[in-house]
Amino acid sequence: MTLTAPPITRDHAYELSHLDSLEAEAIFIMREVAAEFERPVLLFSGGKDSIVLLRLAEKAFRPGKFPFPIMHVDTGHNFPEALEFRDRRVAELGERLIVASVQDDIDAGRVAEETGPRASRNRLQTTTLLRAIEEHQFDACFGGARRDEEKARAKERVFSFRDDFGQWDPKNQRPELWSLYNGRIRKGEHIRAFPISNWTELDVWQYIAREDLEVPSIYFSHKREVFERDGMLLSVSAVTPAQADEPTFVEQVRYRTVGDMSCTGAVRSAATTIEEILAEVAATRITERGATRADDKFSEAAMEDRKREGYF
Amino acid sequence: MLKGNSLLELLRFATAGSVDDGKSTLIGRLLHDSKAIFEDQLAAVEQWSQFRGHEDVNLALLTDGLRAEREQGITIDVAYRYFATPRRKFIIADTPGHLQYTRNMVTGASTADLAVVLVDARKGVLEQSRRHAFIASLLGIPHVVLAVNKMDLVGWDEVVFKEIVDEFLAFAEGLDIAEVTPIPISALLGDNVVDPSANMPWYDGPTLLHHLEHVDVASSHNHTESRFPVQYVIRDHDTDYRGYAGQVAGGVLHPGDEVVALPGGQRSQILSIDTFEGPVTQAFAPMSITVRLTDEIDISRGDMLCLVGDEPTVSQEVDAVVCWFADRPMAVGAKYGIKHTTRAVRGVIRSLEHRLDINTHEEVAADSLAMNEIGRVVIKTTSPLLFDPYRRNRATGSFILIDEATDATAGAGMILGPAGG
Incomplete structure (x- = not known):
């Protein structure tokens, strides 16, 4: 035992950078899921986090095929740029895509469309997601959620258990030690697996830069007609029309998250390259969800409540 | 920048x-x-x-x-x-x-x-x-x-x-x-x-x-004793590719190394260490890699590759310190699911040597472990575990106990060595 720190003796040959460590951990998690579950699926939104998941899946399973399909829960209110990107990327990878559509659930009367100017299909996604999981009998879903995103997510497990109603019980989670993930479930239950739990928004962008990954164009600065609502800049569109008292204007913006158009705001930005985005993210003082997601602003526990119901 | x-x-x-x-x-x-x-x-x-x-x-x-x-x-x-x-x-x-x-x-x-x-x-x-x-x-x-x-x-x-x-x-x-x-x-x-x-x-x-x-x-991380628990087998039929994927848990692996697959004991040689970017010249903990061997041998998830002469302990009886998490106490004679590296087995608590008082460090006689208690146990498993003492290697020396009735993670264990060893 020493009182002061011993001289640093390091074998630099056996060190990994933080991105390499995070990547190795994520690949390990993906392979654990592929090995322990019969019918996994990878949830893909077209956003940066699920784009990273796709690259990690390539790293985990190539030269083989992915041992799972890719599924997109389509609210019908997606950014067209994200949909175009989704189809192109999945085709490039030569993998299977399943689209679960919120519109189908509305048409079948399983959910009712919200009304009013703040109507959003964000919450309706949960029904569609759970229906698709049941229909396809998925027993594990990869998601791109990160613990730094939101405080309810800070306590979520890497293997997060869902009961047969798809519910999350934050007070009764399995302790998770070392890299020994407990994937035991019964029929009807499933696991949400989060390979990039330990990544931050900055890590994700650094990884996108390092891996030279393409992202939808709306992540980069562009001119867009917007209006301000609840402190956020919303795009003027059929989904989010401006009200009479909401003046519209053209602004130089980009998106930090790519969610449903009805609840995803843009941020003022001049960043047109990944390097400029990195500089912006490193200097920002607002979390990505705080800046751009109305869905998390409804209450102090909005995310926790949605997650309990089975949300992503 | x-x-x-x-x-x-x-x-x-x-x-x-x-x-x-x-x-x-x-x-x-x-x-x-x-x-x-x-x-x-x-x-x-x-x-x-x-x-x-x-x-x-x-x-x-x-x-x-x-x-x-x-x-x-x-x-x-x-x-x-x-x-x-x-x-x-x-x-x-x-x-x-x-x-x-x-x-x-x-x-x-x-x-x-x-x-x-x-x-x-x-x-x-x-x-x-x-x-x-x-x-x-x-x-x-x-x-x-x-x-x-x-x-x-x-x-x-x-x-x-x-x-x-x-x-x-x-x-x-x-x-x-x-x-x-x-x-x-x-x-x-x-x-x-x-x-x-x-x-x-x-x-x-x-x-x-x-x-x-x-x-x-x-x-x-241990960079001394070579340990590669096989996690997943990657196959590509078009190219006849067959590789063993996993995360290095100890030591350093190189192409050309003579290896043994445990617990079977088959020997082979590392043909290449593959990543998405291409083959690499060495792999060490905690890298996630894919190993190809020169011979076609029967290896699956839960097996372990290591250098010949550098094997871990292979035993069906382990001496371990267990920390208990479940409402229902750990009882001698009870059976649990065990996850150790990528290996899933079943085990029975053969004996509880003592409970450890975490305030005084005293060893106290006990016949069960309640939630949040720590004790030294002997566990017998249905098939052998391939392990090192936890002090040598945290990855190959740790395991979790799973309650088979509830699927809950009921306890965590740190291996001291083979029982009686």
Whole structure:
């Protein structure tokens, strides 16, 4: 035992950078899921986090095929740029895509469309997601959620258990030690697996830069007609029309998250390259969800409540 | 310029203590001074504190994210927090000091390279501090920082600091901790957290952040004994590709190495070590790679590859220290599912040698382990485990016990060696 720190003796040959460590951990998690579950699926939104998941899946399973399909829960209110990107990327990878559509659930009367100017299909996604999981009998879903995103997510497990109603019980989670993930479930239950739990928004962008990954164009600065609502800049569109008292204007913006158009705001930005985005993210003082997601602003526990119901 | 940032090292550390020790203030300061707290997070916390009639902004609310935690003013689970400096990225496992402290601290400590044990300078080394040091030692954390906090409230007195350090070191003598680094701090005022203290000229050691940025963490992985638990078999029919995917758990592997597959005992040679980017010339923990062999041998998930002559213990009876998490106590004769590396077996508790009192370290006779209790057991498994003592290798020396009736993770084990060995 020493009182002061011993001289640093390091074998630099056996060190990994933080991105390499995070990547190795994520690949390990993906392979654990592929090995322990019969019918996994990878949830893909077209956003940066699920784009990273796709690259990690390539790293985990190539030269083989992915041992799972890719599924997109389509609210019908997606950014067209994200949909175009989704189809192109999945085709490039030569993998299977399943689209679960919120519109189908509305048409079948399983959910009712919200009304009013703040109507959003964000919450309706949960029904569609759970229906698709049941229909396809998925027993594990990869998601791109990160613990730094939101405080309810800070306590979520890497293997997060869902009961047969798809519910999350934050007070009764399995302790998770070392890299020994407990994937035991019964029929009807499933696991949400989060390979990039330990990544931050900055890590994700650094990884996108390092891996030279393409992202939808709306992540980069562009001119867009917007209006301000609840402190956020919303795009003027059929989904989010401006009200009479909401003046519209053209602004130089980009998106930090790519969610449903009805609840995803843009941020003022001049960043047109990944390097400029990195500089912006490193200097920002607002979390990505705080800046751009109305869905998390409804209450102090909005995310926790949605997650309990089975949300992503 | 920022691309250079991607060469940071990663340090995972655990903090233990209660709000009273100033733990939240300390984490708040580390996050704040490294700009990892965002304005909207701070604003939300301020708003909530005000609404609830708290006088000060309660930084614990930054980590206590669940509704039940905020309402009851308690922390019910390990929270993970992230911050980075130009040298390193840090993952903090923030473990609550009261409720379920053993379970939570064991969980947080299991992935940590370093533990920060907080002591209030006015109160000295309490039972809680001993408990934290004991669990850090039990979980094989090589580096412990003894952060003596609230030095401002004892007049920055060197004598107070030295007494606490001496008492802690005397206690830690009996533990298995490679390095204790005592640092006098004031989390509230920032002294010796990020910047050196002007109030304690008698202290010439590193600040807490400086230590976190410079402590050697590569040593947390074993780079000596070669261990490659096979996780998944990758096949590509078009190219006849067959590779064994997994994360290196110990040692260093090279193409051309003579290897043995356990428990079968088949021998072969490493043809190549593959990654998505192409073959590499070496692989070490914790890299995730794919190994191809020169021979077609029957290997599947749960098997282990290692260099010939460098094998782990292969045994169906293990001597281990177990920490219990489930409501239903661990009983001698009970059967559990076991997950060890990538291997799933069943096991029966053959005997409970004793329970360990985590406050006194005394071995106490017992016939079952209740929740949050720790004991030494002998477990017999349905098929052999391929293991090293936990002290040699945390990856091949650890396992979890699963209650087969509820599927819950009921306990965590650290292997001492083969039973009777």
